Amino acid sequence: MYLFRNYLLVFNILIFFQVSIFANNRDSILVIGKVSNNPQKHYSYLKPMLNYAVSHMKDLGIKKGKVLMARDNNQMIQYLQEGKIDWITESIFSALIYQQTTNAELLVRKWKKHSPNYYTIFISKKGNDINQLTDLKGRKIVLEDPGSSTAFYVPLMEMINAGLTLEFLHSVEKKPSGNNVGYIFANSEINIATWVFKGLVDAGAYNNEDWKKVDHTPVVFRKKLNIFHKSDTLPRSIEVVRNDLPDPIKKRLKSILLNIENDPSARNVLFAYQKTKKFDEINEDINNELNRARIVLNKVHENLNSL
């Protein structure tokens, strides 16, 4: 019996150490991620920034970095809830959804592709008599997908604010009833421009950068298209951290990101990180933009749920 008790004690100690080691392993790893349909490409964006951050957190016990991408916002929320991810780089509405669903913290604004902010534009084909949002009554508009900030949430909000009634269409052949505005998803920016150009829909909405990018709006299309409405600006991208990430790590990460532009050795890192110019503190102006976006998010969801 004595021998058995000793074995039990040793076993318990081993279990304890194993659990401790396992727990320490997770605590010593910083995990970055984003929603992705191309993990191979996005891995090369995220890894250099992750390595840079990890190299500046050694004294906090961070020994390793890991990339983890989610297929959609639902999976990302689950990762946040389970503590599997620490740091996310995403567009504004995804960031707000993570904040609302998991109390995730919005850390800093990212100047993705050198831009501090962007906005939604509404396009139509020249000569089809659409000059303002109310001209969309009884017509069809194409958006990107239900996770898009500037090609879903903002355009819906702009249309709701203009007093329009929205109706989701399952296919491009369907028509909205009465004076409703029928919206449909194209799943890519190039499809938005193409569908408008070809007259499959009456209008489309995406962001000002999509308009300039020939991959998204070919020059030959642009000449035949017309911008008839613009939204207010929004922060280009937000860095988010999980709510229960230890404070010293949160603070250090924030400090690393805010100071990275002053480190000449980090130029490669910023370039790889979606051509980011710098990060800045969420100040009053950005907070105002975020508050506007929160209203958009809630109002859009409210309106959709009440339809």
Add this chain to the structure above:
Amino acid sequence: MTMIIQCLKKINKLIFLILIPSLVQANSDLKPLLEVLKENETISSEQFEKIVDAVDNNDKNNLGIPAQINTKKNDEKELLIKIDNGLKISTYDGSANFSVGGRMMIDTAYYSDDKQPIGDGTEFRRARIEFNGKMYEVWSYQLDVEFGGGSADAKEVFLSYDGFTNKRIKIGQNKAPFSLEELTSSKHTTFMENALPNVFAIGRRVGILYESYQENWTFAAGFFGESFDNDVSKEGDESWGLSGRTTFTPVSEDTKVLHFGASLNYFDQEDNSEVRFRSRPESHVTDTRYLDTGKIKDVEKQYSYGLEFAAVLGPFSFQTEYINTHLERKIGGADDLDFFGYYMYGSWFITGESRAYKSKSGKFDRVKPLNEFGAIELALRYSMVDLTNGSVTGGETDQYTFGLNWYIKPNIKIMGNYVRVDNDINADEDGGVIGDDDPNIWQMRFQLDF
């Protein structure tokens, strides 16, 4: 009677449960009906809640909003499988991926003879299968096997360490960093064959290569031996060398590019002291190589340099290169030799596309048509090379090529080239054919890559 009612209730329940999914899909306004079914005990309270949840979530789907149901399928090692350009499989943590691709190029050529006949015909210019992938986050590999010549031939075969930011180290066989046109993939060249100065390109060699890039420049340098398929029966030390290339791209936008590049190459011939430069007339169906220096003996060292310039402005582009090669002969042997060549060409996408440039590697990339019927490109090239110097009379050729390309899809292309050849008297395949032969060449390529 009670038994019959019970039985009917059970059948009713069974039918209803079978039909629930389709009912949910067909009509979301089921709540009143569900209430009735719950009241008469056709369904339990638990079943009622489940169906209502399903209906609510389906309502959201009808609005285009993804249902906020937390699925338990959250495996971090879940695979993403894509079949767009070939088969691509990757993990969601980005630590591993694998892809299979390939390219097929089927050529046909008609030679309008001048002094001597050249055989018209067809060939598989390239029939290649390509495997590449990544393991353990930082280790990548590539294995390309070419079957176009009738036998298997290894092309790119290397492993690579990618653990540094914006740089990597490759070990194996790959193209030595020299010349813009040589480094641009054969899938993305404007003309069917590279210009004549490509005769000086180093090509694929076994060695170690370092590559790096910044926002507007690239640098690559390597230490190389000979190629994978060199004659292993030959005794003696292999030749070895160093090769480097740098590019500077002050402008690199979607439709505007300004590219400058320079390459240097040094080769020590060691025990392989024979060098031979020879070239077909920008057409590969024929085996006639008008330009041929024959075997140049007693070569000790080989130095080459190349200068590159390219510009893209909307649908227009211009590209030019100059390459010079110097052969240092053994002391007491024959004189040193210098050969050179250059080309220049312009292209115009009449359908509005722009040539795509890859700033991370300083070379051109895939053109994506903007229209359903594809993209049409017109191009005109002048190229020359002079392989006559000192006692070596390899010949000189000037060639003019008109190209018409139809990019049916990003991965499918038809190319047509008309080549006007102007050989000098020494361009005689080292005595194998008559010099000063000036044929015209009409050739086409059907190309698909995946």
